[in-house]
Amino acid sequence: AQKVTQAQTEISVVEKEDVTLDCVYETRDTTYYLFWYKQPPSGELVFLIRRNSFDEQNEISGRYSWNFQKSTSSFNFTITASQVVDSAVYFCALREFYNQGGKLIFGQGTELSVKP
C-alpha cells in the first residue's frame, strides 16, 4: 500500500532558525515520484520540488534543500535561515509510476509557523 507520513503536525521556530520537515513514505513500486508542496493561508498549492526514485542526489534551491534517502524511505525538507514568509502548511506527496494518470497521495501536512 502507498502511504506518506509527516509525523510533525506543527512546528514553530523563530526567524533565522533552520528547520527540517520530515517525510516518510511507503510504496511497493520501484519507480515513483516524490513531491513537496507549500500551501500558504490563501490555500493554493505551490509546487516546490519533484524527485524520482532513481535520483538520490540531494538538491538545494536557495534556502531550501531536500534529502532523499531510499534506504530509510525518507524525503526530508530543510529550510535554512527561515523567514516569516515561510509560514505555511507543507505537504509531502507520492506518486507511483504505474499509478494510472498521476494520482498523488499526500501526507497529513506540517504547519510551519515562523515568528519574527
Place this chain on the structure above:
Amino acid sequence: GAVVSQHPSRVICKSGTSVKIECRSLDFQATTMFWYRQFPKQSLMLMATSNEGSKATYEQGVEKDKFLINHASLTLSTLTVTSAHPEDSSFYICSACKDRDATEAFFGQGTRLTVV
C-alpha cells in the same frame, strides 16, 4: 506555462442547492484532471479522477451522485456538488496533468465552499 484556473474561489450557498466549480487548464490540454477535498487542518483527499470524454473514477466512499464530475473538453472539468449540506463545506481543489503519464500535476487555486 502550465496554469490551472479554478472558479469560483469562494462560494456560499444555501442547504439543498447545487454548486458548480470549474477547473480550466489555460495553456495546455489536460487529458486527466483530479478533484481533491480538504477539510480544515487536514490533508488533501482525492475524490475522483476525471479523463476527458469518459466517466470519472471515484474514490471509495465518495458519492458519485452527489459530486458530479464532467470533463467535457481537454481544458475544462467541472465538479457539481448537488443538494449541498453543511457537512459538504470544505476546500475543493483541482489539479491537471498534461498526459496520462505526466510526472507533475498543476493545481488550481482552490474553492472554499460554505453551505449555510
